[in-house]
Amino acid sequence: MSSKKKCGPNIVILNIVKELANKHEMEIFFLDESDDDVFECVNVKSTQIKKASDLKEHLKRFDIIHSSGIRPDALVVLCKVIYRVKCKIITTIHNYVFQDLYYSYGLVKSLIGGLLWCSIWLFFDKLVILSKNADNYYWFLPSAKKNIIYNGIDDNDCLQNKKCNYRKEFNIPDDGILAGSCANLTKRKGIDLVIQTLTKEHKIYYIVAGNGIEKHNLINLVKARKLHERVYFIDFLDEPESFMSQLDVFLMPSRSEGFGLTVLESTKLGIPVITSNIPIFMELFDQMCLTFDIKNPSTLIDVITYAKKNRLHLSQKFHAIFQDRFTSSKMATKYENVYNNLFREVL
Structure with a gap:
């Protein structure tokens, strides 16, 4: 992987490691140092790779290599093709590559980068x-x-003590509806759609947790719409569960998304989730979330109000579906089946 920092793809890998490390010999390889280490909670050896020749020697010891991200993918393929390493290689495709790169880098770079990655x-x-x-x-x-x-996440209760009371911090009234999102703030995440929908007349308050290249533009949009008493920004949270647990409703208004792990995290905590009606969400979370029409974002207000009024019923219904479909144990079992099939080819 690129680094051991906390991000969606690394959380997926962490959950696989948690479920399978006691059954198989596993080691984590990473390229870059990071301030945080999402894998510090597991007793698995980790090794930094600084050049391809280093990785080549390590790969000789393993039957299967599972990579994640464009640089790790490229490095693993390099070792496989040039150095003739005999292990089997597998990768997880976490995104819609052309859409993802387009919202971050524009049309030309997304086409070049997307074709290269594919x-x-x-x-x-x-x-x-x-x-x-x-x-x-x-x-x-x-x-x-x-x-x-x-994807799946650990369904055990891991809620930390509340470090901040966000209603008190931002003077949100008891009868106000507290909505929130937690994301890397890019155009793809659709946070602007929510801001453009809200008005001072609605008793809806919106907290956005995260950093990213769009944050400055989003702050300016809030100022332009005079919503400084309705929309608030906080920095990226290493442990977002405490933040999510205080919300009346969690919003996932993405224009494009590979999966959406925060949907699972919020549902696990009993918080109703509203997503945009893009195809990926309609497939994965059709019965587990409420949706709004991304082409008509004004519909979001009514959906938020409905979610607040029916929170208890919705949270119980959605949580049952989460446990049936999206736990880390179910995900890891399927990965293990893929690994076992590859291992038979190695023998």
Whole structure:
């Protein structure tokens, strides 16, 4: 992986490691140092890789290498093709690559980068896709290599003590509806759609947790709409569970999304979730979330109000579906099946 910092793809890997480390020999390889280490809670050896030749020697000791991210993917393929390392290689495709790169880098760079990344994937023995929708999106990748596995998270209660009372911090009245989002603030995340929908007449208060290249633009949008008493920004949270647990409703207004782990995290905590009606969410969370029309964002207000009035019923219903579909144990079992099938090919 690129680093051991806390992010969606690394949380997925962490949950796989938690579930399978007691059954298989595992080691974590990473490229860059980071301020935080999402893997510090597991007793698994980790090694920093500084050049391809270092990785080549390590890979000789393993039957299967599972990479995540464009740089790790490229490095693993380099070792496989040039150094003729015999282990099987697998990667998880966490995003819709052209859409993802477009919202961050623009059209030209997204096309060049997307084509390069897709070309790298062709060299892998197995590819894990996160949804049927993504499987259709990547129609050009070999069907025999693709496996659909939904992400999952640990369903154990891990709620920390509240470090901040956000209603008190921002003077939000008891009858106000507290909505929130937690995201890397890019155009793709759709936070601007929520801000453009809110008015001072609504008793809806919105807290956005996160940093990113769009944060300054979002702050300016709040100022332009005179919503400084309705919309608030806080920095990225290493442990967002305390923040999420204080919300009346969690919002996921993305224009594009690979999966959406924060949907699972909020649902686990009993917080109703509202997502945009993009295809990936309609497939994954059709019965587990409420939705609003991304082409008509004004519908969001009524959905938020409904979620607040029916919070108890919705949270119980959604949590039951979460436990049935999206736990880390269910996800890890499916990954283990893929690993076992690859291991038989090594023998």
